[in-house]
Amino acid sequence: MTVIERFRVSEEEGTSAGQHAAAAPPADAPSLRGVRVVMVIGQLELGGSERQTLALARYLKHQAGADVEVWGCYGGRGRVGEICEGYGIPWRVIPMPWRPWWGRAKKARRLAQFTLALRGARADVLLPYITLTNVFCGLTWKLTGAKVCIWSQREAGIHEPVGPRLKRWATRLTPWFASNSRHGADYLIQNFGLDPSRVCVIHNGVDLPAAERDRASWRAELGVGEDCLLAVMVANLNLLKDHATLIRAWRVVVDRLAGRRAVLLLAGKFDGEETALKVLTFDLGLCESVKLLGPVRDVSGLLGACDLGVFSSHTEGSPNGVLECMAAGLPVAATDLPGVREAVGPEGQRFLAPHGDAEALASRIVELAENPAARAALGRANRQRVETEFTYDRLGQQTSALILRALGRAGGGEMSDAHGR
């Protein structure tokens, strides 16, 4: 089991009833009927990118009428495979182990195997969804018989499992790029000298499922009363996130809110940082004020029980953990990173704190904690922003439009390039 299991809705929708419900495409959906799309991800386990992949695959199949397959490059069936089956989307794993230190000959052999496998799939469109598969597909797509390949940029160059030369080469060969954030698009343009008209910004989609349990039930399980300030950060506990700054900030928050109980919930898969975070929590005397929940299935229910979303990170593309809090109508206090700024929009930006600044983050949190009216107003604004800017339908429509444009066909809905045009 990977990531926070926020995909419960997808599991439910992955039943035959879900497929049926999704079968009637809206009138304005661009049609991709007869277009064969292969989406290529890494492991078939659920993470932020994989959830976007699944939502998009479902849209392309059921709304746009495309013939979609999801491919993984390592591991087994995983949760993604299970959910694909529920959606009626074929999936497969083509083993593509890759080590940066391998020699050229070995890498070339791997890529040749990858090319042959894709050639057999007879795809019209390749949609790789993580850095590694972006590079694989970028390098090989012309040999696979595909008509187009669209690179999907999810962050600003933090994961670099391939060397810069190979990546540069792949970007030269790739015709189209979609980034889930403006700064991701800028990264591509500035670092690889891409033509901005070939780079589109297509935001992530968020769709919270119905809560399994209500606020009171969650609070009872957590052992906190209604008067307790409950904040949550939804993110896996790994090195890219900066939970440590958040925990240090929480020490300040607890001190400043003396007299009122304040509990911070960290909901996410234990991904290597949990021991260090537990030790930090212990050392700061926060054992009763910080709870590491691990993966949570009923994220909607959990968010419904909270008063505030928090998010501390070193780098972000378009953080699902922030978007989900916003979708749940929560105000968000977070690290001031380009991806977070883009997510929260102008109204939410005053509650962002400089990267690594625990005191500043604590001040933003305390400001919201002490002002229920401000929390409610910002929460409403956040929900509205997500409902207009970050929906799965919008993700699907914009991607379909990009595919049609890349295939040189007419049609398609709104879409913005890297300059927001």
Added chain:
Amino acid sequence: MGGNIQEDFRSGRGEAATLEGARVIIVIGPLELGGAERQALLLGRHLARERGAEVEVWGYGKPGRAAELCEEYGIKWRVAPIPLPWSDSRLTQLRRLVAFARALRAARPDVILPFMFFQSVVCGLVWKLTGARACVWNQRCEGRDRLGRRAEKLAIRLTPYFIANSEHGAGFLVNTLGVREDLVRVVHNGVRLAPPQEGRAAWRARLGVGDDCFLACMVANLQTFKDHVTLLKAWRLVVKRLRAEGREAVLLLAGRFDETHIDLKALAYDLELGRSVRFLGQVKDVSGLLSAVDLGVHSSVNEGCPNGVLECMAAGLAVAGTDYPGIREAVGPAGYAHLAPPGDAEALAERVVALALDAEARQTAGEANRRRIETEFHPRKMFEETESVIAAAMRGASSEARESSAGGASRGAALAGKH
């Protein structure tokens, strides 16, 4: 070796005056403070101050508390080329051993006293090349950090005398390593608590606990062979039980943060012991700390004769701990009732709770413990018994040299000639 020397050795008789002016090199592990290092330094100070020996302490790694104490005691110390880590390559290991032997030879020792298993093996291997007259193996545990059968066997053959600080340590030497029983002597640790720097009230105030809080303490570095994990699990149960009785309970873990402290803090977090466990790190004023405490606890899976237990006993505390041979030997028959099977958190919690709820039993056990320390684990006893072994080893070397010399053996003459 003559039979009379053996008799002296076994009986503990023997002159102690032979060390006047003798160069004694005590070889410990890292220059940090653990139970074995504390004993080594106590002995070193005694030999230097009371016997007029020229003592040096050799260790490795970054100079830590052991080096500081050496300076306090006026004992020389140095970071020595102790052949660590033990290499898989015989050639590399041989080179390191030669370098170590050369360093020792240059120091012109009369007596080499290695403490702990690894140091005892490497000193056993090289001591005859160093010009020393005697080397006494000091077994402080039940066989940690093994080096491989060949090296151990050779070291045992070359080492003349062995001290173990516990019966089961001696048993390990004899039964596992095949040391001749008549060459092994059990010399218990010597414990004497320094005067406290702060009293009970000051310590409790510093810890932020009132006088009604039940305070237990384990004095031990946070290392893998201690079993703090079981103790923390037991403490979870203790806290619950005592809370039901309306009492707060806090466990103090006093000891250097070695390899396990991260995992232990994470476990304490998981067990929701944030308010009930304190990781104190290394504590200088152990006597003061113990005066503030109601109970000593000790959970371990590999012990020679644990100083952490002996210090609690010396402070007049009752001790609940693991039923392990070294701990049994420390607490004696009167303390057996408070020991729990290894790894059994529930049983350990029961022993702790029983003592927590019975102040009179605690006091009785504490007094018995203090008396036992004064009779069995007094430093004077440890010094005398160790000196008798050293003296026996030196006399053995002299008689061996005389015999060799009479027979025209050049090697024996060389050994005797140096001194």
